[in-house]
Amino acid sequence: MKTLKYLAMMLVALVGMTACSDDDNEQKPIIDPVFPGFHTGVNTVTVYGQDLTTTMTYQIIPNEDGTINLVSPEYSLEVPMMHGSLTLGEFTIKNIAYDEEKDAFYRQYGSDGLTVHYTMGATDRDYDFSEDSYILIEDTEEGIQVTNEFKLGNMPHSILSVFKSEATEKGE
DSSP states (O other): OHHHHHHHHHHHHHHHHHTOOGGGGOOOOOOOTTSSEEEEEEEEEEETTEEEEEEEEEEEEEOTTSOEEEEEOOEEEEEGGGTEEEEEOOEEEEEEEEETTTTEEEEEOTTSOOEEEEEETTEEEEEEBOTTOEEEEEEETTEEEEEEEEOBTTOSSOEEEEEEEEEEEEOO
16 A cells, blocks of 8 residues: 555656746846946947937846847937938837847837937928837947947938947946
8 A cells, every 4th residue: 555655656746747847947138237227329320321420328228027128319410411410319119138149139129119209401200110120239348339220211211320338327
């Protein structure tokens, strides 16, 4: 009888162990402590075939699920060929996940329904980002680098923004 009880307990233990899922061992990506906070640096924007620069500050906010949000401030660029300035309003790209293949945080966000206020000359309105708009956030030896390539509405050209941080203020 003891042997039968012992075998029954072994069978229960064996079934219990095989019911465990590998999902329990999955780890969320670890956010580098450099990422969260405010990052100030030079943003080079290629628009109308010209490289234009401005100094700005991005904010990176970590989410509990291991993704991050990037807050882009409003910024203006002087566009000599257009004899005026281009202003892009503040916007936030949410839930940017870590991509192991790219070794960076990456999101194709054009389908998120995100809009931005755009002003240039007589144009002063909100635009949707096109579907192929993406963001790549890397932790380089020099600091944070943010590559954001996007199109607004039905505009025929894309805008490439490459930001390189010079200073970081940690915190949320």
